[in-house]
Amino acid sequence: MGITLREADRIVLAFISAVEVGVVGDGRVLVQGFGSFVVKDCPPREIVHPGTGRLIIVPHRRKVRFRPCKSLNLVVNNGADGS
Numbered sequence: 001m002g003i004t005l006r007e008a009d010r011i012v013l014a015f016i017s018a019v020e021v022g023v024v025g026d027g028r029v030l031v032q033g034f035g036s037f038v039v040k041d042c043p044p045r046e047i048v049h050p051g052t053g054r055l056i057i058v059p060h061r062r063k064v065r066f067r068p069c070k071s072l073n074l075v076v077n078n079g080a081d082g083s
Contacts, residue, residue, distance in 0.1 A: 032069075034068070035068040035069045036066070036067050037064055040064075042061050042062070043060055
């Protein structure tokens with residue numbers, strides 16, 4: 001692409017930083033033609049520790065999910081040539 005590895009690293013880090021700021025602020029970041037990063041609330045739940053059998057409560061937390069756009073899903077499922 002005509003850029004150095006250092007420049008590419010700076011671009012990727014700037015993209016990640018922008019996504020972080022967006023999901024914290026708005027809860028969603030849309031990257032046109034690629035997909036969206038969405039914050040999902042996960043309620044508290046009880047699980048059983050497989051080693052001890054003890055009941056553990058997992059507290060409420062928020063997760064970032066990536067949802068690919070339709071065109072990206074088509075490429076992944078049908079190959080880059082559309083077959």
